[in-house]
Amino acid sequence: MKPVKIAMMALTHGHTRKYYQTLRENAKLDWVASCAADQRAKDVYALYETKVPCYLSAEEMFKKHPDIEAVVIASANDQHLKEMKLCASRGVHILSMKIPTFDPKEYDEMIKIVDKAGIVCQIELEMHYNPVVKRLQKLIADGEIGKILSVQATNITLSPVWAFPWQGVPEASYGKRVPLRKGDPRFRGGALCDHPHIFDLIRWLTGSDFDYVYSEVAPNLRPDLEVEDMILVNGKMKDGTSFLFDPSWSRMEERLKVPGPGWEVFPKRMEVNVTITGEKGTIMCDCFGPNVYHNGAPNDRYTVQYTYFDEWIGLIDEFVACIREHKTPKINLKWHRQTIDCMNSCYKSIESGLPAKVC
Amino acid sequence: MQLKKMNAALQWLREKYAVKADGELVKSAAGSIGARAELKMADGKLVKLLPWRKERRFVELKNLVDNKTLEGVSTLRFAYMTSGKAVGELLYRELDLCAFLGESEIKSAFAVQNGKTANVVAKLFDGKNCSVECSGALPSGAETLDRHELIARRGVACDRTVDTQVPQSSIYVFGKDGETRYTDIDTELFGFDTEEILLVRAAYAVLSDPSLARVWNKADAKLVKQTSDVLATEKNGKPVVYKEEK
Numbered sequence: 374m375k376p377v378k379i380a381m382m383a384l385t386h387g388h389t390r391k392y393y394q395t396l397r398e399n400a401k402l403d404w405v406a407s408c409a410a411d412q413r414a415k416d417v418y419a420l421y422e423t424k425v426p427c428y429l430s431a432e433e434m435f436k437k438h439p440d441i442e443a444v445v446i447a448s449a450n451d452q453h454l455k456e457m458k459l460c461a462s463r464g465v466h467i468l469s470m471k472i473p474t475f476d477p478k479e480y481d482e483m484i485k486i487v488d489k490a491g492i493v494c495q496i497e498l499e500m501h502y503n504p505v506v507k508r509l510q511k512l513i514a515d516g517e518i519g520k521i522l523s524v525q526a527t528n529i530t531l532s533p534v535w536a537f538p539w540q541g542v543p544e545a546s547y548g549k550r551v552p553l554r555k556g557d558p559r560f561r562g563g564a565l566c567d568h569p570h571i572f573d574l575i576r577w578l579t580g581s582d583f584d585y586v587y588s589e590v591a592p593n594l595r596p597d598l599e600v601e602d603m604i605l606v607n608g609k610m611k612d613g614t615s616f617l618f619d620p621s622w623s624r625m626e627e628r629l630k631v632p633g634p635g636w637e638v639f640p641k642r643m644e645v646n647v648t649i650t651g652e653k654g655t656i657m658c659d660c661f662g663p664n665v666y667h668n669g670a671p672n673d674r675y676t677v678q679y680t681y682f683d684e685w686i687g688l689i690d691e692f693v694a695c696i697r698e699h700k701t702p703k704i705n706l707k708w709h710r711q712t713i714d715c716m717n718s719c720y721k722s723i724e725s726g727l728p729a730k731v732c
Numbered sequence: 733m734q735l736k737k738m739n740a741a742l743q744w745l746r747e748k749y750a751v752k753a754d755g756e757l758v759k760s761a762a763g764s765i766g767a768r769a770e771l772k773m774a775d776g777k778l779v780k781l782l783p784w785r786k787e788r789r790f791v792e793l794k795n796l797v798d799n800k801t802l803e804g805v806s807t808l809r810f811a812y813m814t815s816g817k818a819v820g821e822l823l824y825r826e827l828d829l830c831a832f833l834g835e836s837e838i839k840s841a842f843a844v845q846n847g848k849t850a851n852v853v854a855k856l857f858d859g860k861n862c863s864v865e866c867s868g869a870l871p872s873g874a875e876t877l878d879r880h881e882l883i884a885r886r887g888v889a890c891d892r893t894v895d896t897q898v899p900q901s902s903i904y905v906f907g908k909d910g911e912t913r914y915t916d917i918d919t920e921l922f923g924f925d926t927e928e929i930l931l932v933r934a935a936y937a938v939l940s941d942p943s944l945a946r947v948w949n950k951a952d953a954k955l956v957k958q959t960s961d962v963l964a965t966e967k968n969g970k971p972v973v974y975k976e977e978k
Contacts, residue, residue, distance in 0.1 A: 523849035525811070525865045587842045587971065589853050591806045591861035594885050603806050603883070605863045607844050607851045609966075615844035617851035617865055619809060623883045640894045648811070650849050650869050655813065657877075657897045664895060677895050727970050728842065 376403040377466075377693050380441045382431055382456055383410040383448030384418050386470050387533040387540065387567075388497065390632070392445055393421055395685040401693045405441060408434040410448060417631055431459055441465055443493075443696060449539035450566070451548050454479050461490035466696050468495050468689075471569050473706060475561075475717060476548045484706045493695045495688075495702035496709045500570045500645065501577075502687025505660045509647065513578050518651030524575050524616045528568040530643040531626035531636065532595060532602055540567060541598050553590055553601060554724045561720050563600030568620035570645065572712045573704070578649070581612035582711055583731035588719040594625060606719050608728065627672075635671040642677070733768060734924070735759065738932050741921055745936050753939040755779070757931060765820040765959060766952055768927070771935045771945075779938050779945040780952035783930035784825055785832055786937050788917065789891045793833055793882060796889045804885030808834050811865040813877040819850045822866040824959045828951065830854060830862045833882060838862075841962045842971035852962060857976050875899075 379402050381392065396404040408428040409415035418427050428434040435441060443466035446456050450472045460467050467487070473496065474480050487494040500506050513521065534541035540563075543550045547562030576582060586608035590601045602622040609615050625638040636642060645660040661679060668675045695702045715731045722729040739756045746754065754774040760766060771779040784790050796802050808830055812822045823843075831837050834856045841854035848868040855861055870877070877898055881890040893900055901913035916922060921929045938944045961972040 522847040522869065523851060523865075523867065525851065587844075587853060589855050589861050591855075592804070592859050594804075594806055594883070596885075603861060605807070605853045605861050607842065607853045607863075609844050609846075613846055615846040615849060615851050617844075617853070617863055619863060621807070621883075623807065623888075639888055646897065648813075648865065650813075650847075650867050652847065652869075655867065655870055659895075659897055662895055662897075666895075675894075726840075 374401060374693075374697055376401055377442050377696055378403045378405050378438070378440050379443045379445065380405060380434060380438065381407040381445045381447055382434075383408070383446065383452060384414040384427075385410045385449055385537060385539060386447040387537045387632075388470065389447040390421060391499075391685050392447070392689075393423055395689050396445075397423065399686070399689055399693070402689065406434050406438045410452070420631065431456065435463060443468065443692070446470060449545040450474060451539075451545045454483060457483055457494070458486060461486045461492060464490055464492060466493040466692075468497060468692050471497050472566055472713070473709070474548060475566070475713060477714075477717075479548070480706070480710060480713065484710075487706060493692070493702060494706050495692050495695060496704040496706065497688060498570055498573050498704045498709075499684035499688050500574060500660065501703060502684040502691075503660055503682055505658060505682075506574065509649075509656065509658050510577065512656060513649070517654065518649065518656055519653030521579055521614050521649055521651050523650040524578065524614060525618075525648040526571040526574065526616070527619045527644050527646045528571045529619055529621050529623045530567070531624045531639070532564070532598070532622035533567065533632075534598065535626070535628035536630055536632050541600055543600055546600065551720070553720070554726070557590070558599070559590070559593065559601055560599055561601075563598065563604075564602050564622040565604050565620050565716055565719055567622070569712050569716060571618050571620065571647070572715050573709070574647070575610065575614070575616055576711065579610050579612055579614050581610040581614060583715045583718070584609045584611045585728045585730045586715060586718050586722055587728040588722040590723055594623065604719070604723075637676060638674075640666075640675045640677050643679075733759070733928060733931075735769065738769075738924065738928050741924070741932050742935050742939075745920070745932070746939060749940070751936070751939050753942050755935065755939055757935050765818065765824045765956065767931060767934070769931045769935075771938050773942075773945070777945070780949050781931060781934040781938070782828055782948050782951060783927075783934035784829060786933045787930055790829065790833065790880070793880060793889055793891065796887075797833065797835060797882065802882060802884040802887040802889055805834065805860060805882055806885065807883045808860060808862040809879070809881040809883065810862065811877070811879045813865070813867040813870055815868070815870040815872050815874045815876075817868045819845065819848060819866050819868055820959050820963060822868060823850060823852065823864065823962060824955050826852075826864045826866065827854070827958050827962070828955050829880065830856065830864070833880070834858075834860050834862065836860060837977065838958060838974060839976070840971045840973045841958075842965045843962050844966050845963065850963065854962070
């Protein structure tokens with residue numbers, strides 16, 4: 374198979390650095406160029422010494438590398454439509470970050486332009502390529518616990534806003550400035566927008582779609598943020614499965630400009646734990662464990678050192694296969710729409726104080 | 733529950749510490765969603781027990797809030813999973829712990845249920861969020877699993893170890909009959925199981941401080957109503973919202 378000539382765009386998304394190793398090592402890829410959203414992103418990119426040329430404009434990158442076939446759009450959410458349009462106009466395949474947009478009209482426009490251009494647009498939800506999740510899906514599918522009654526899941530992390538400031542800016546993260554509710558000084562666009570994975574996962578596990586959600590925000594752990602950082606969600610799927618999600622930034626961090634060792638204050642910087650109760654049993658699952666532990670440099674603090682999995686390998690493998698074999702990715706724009714609709718319904722519930730239907 | 737032995741232990745504690753008030757543990761009425769035993773005082777008055785309020789791990793979690801080890805608590809994340817207990821019984825305890833450890837009363841709550849499970853999102857009057865995961869669907873004979881986590885601007889406290897999913901034990905025996913675990917929590921009441929110990933300690937607490945009887949009976953009445961209200965929210969299609977008591 375001819376390697377796919379791939380590029381990265383913007384480099385301001387928190388997951389940007391996760392791709393570097395995979396893009397370099399995957400023989401099915403030829404990583405030819407990158408372009409940074411600004412000089413700061415370019416400077417940070419230089420720290421990783423990828424030896425792949427980096428430009429400050431997408432147009433210049435495409436001009437210098439007209440053979441680019443696919444792009445990882447690693448930008449702020451409010452830049453996605455513009456960048457998708459640019460890629461689609463050149464017939465370039467797209468690997469989009471986890472939130473294409475929260476604006477339903479923009480979302481429909483994205484579907485339209487991707488369909489019209491006949492390109493692959495895969496949404497990056499890396500949990501699908503996690504071995505623990507794969508085992509979980511198999512156990513459920515094999516009927517180990519019978520019909521699912523209830524799903525509880527955390528998708529909790531430290532806050533990335535100090536390294537990736539757009540995630541704390543309502544316009545850049547949510548797409549516009551919408552107050553959480555009357556009398557609350559905060560706006561939509563915080564922790565919820567960073568954590569779609571568990572909203573997606575329950576759809577795969579149950580084979581059902583969302584019926585309604587109820588959501589509440591708590592006092593922020595970081596009072597200086599103007600977006601929410603602590604949030605809880607419960608609700609029901611159409612098949613009756615009840616759920617309770619915690620998609621908060623509930624793990625405190627050092628305010629590093631570039632992520633690295635010592636980022637976490639709480640020993641564990643990230644957790645996706647899932648408890649599933651079925652008619653015949655219960656499964657408890659830690660998607661990123663077990664790990665190793667230390668209290669060494671840089672802060673001499675007890676720290677959970679992740680034994681990271683290889684999610685990005687599987688994700689990129691699927692992307693390449695979809696491009697070369699003209700297939701539709703599992704997580705495509707149309708599939709992902711309901712997940713985004715559900716997250717929007719969480720904000721509607723916060724605003725109204727009532728459960729909100731997911732349309 | 734070994735009520736006779738538990739009452740003997742209660743009397744032994746009374747005598748050892750020269751507690752004047754007297755009473756005995758009696759089984760709670762059928763259908764009660766509170767603790768499985770109550771205290772019948774010498775004058776015949778019944779006292780509802782909230783034994784978890786005397787459980788060391790909850791006392792220590794509350795101490796962490798009271799002594800400002802944690803500052804600016806934002807969210808409480810609780811889970812309580814058992815074999816056989818009704819959802820109402822599980823929620824009763826957890827709602828009490830929300831107010832006890834959150835140090836504010838419940839303002840609103842919304843629950844979704846399915847089978848022997850309930851998932852609750854609640855808010856306290858001071859703004860804290862609480863999540864409560866309840867399940868009575870563990871297989872018969874399974875050990876109870878629970879978790880109580882307090883998340884604050886400064887610090888996180890939890891009765892479970894970081895990066896674990898199930899409670900740890902003090903002793904693990906890998907013998908010819910397989911694995912056996914022990915978690916003994918009270919030397920004076922050595923040999924009783926945890927539920928029995930907590931009931932004896934709660935009864936003893938009331939006998940030592942009879943003014944607690946009124947406080948706990950009042951709290952029980954409130955919790956019975958709250959539990960019923962919260963479990964009705966899904967059917968009502970909206971959260972239950974309370975007015976703050978002055």
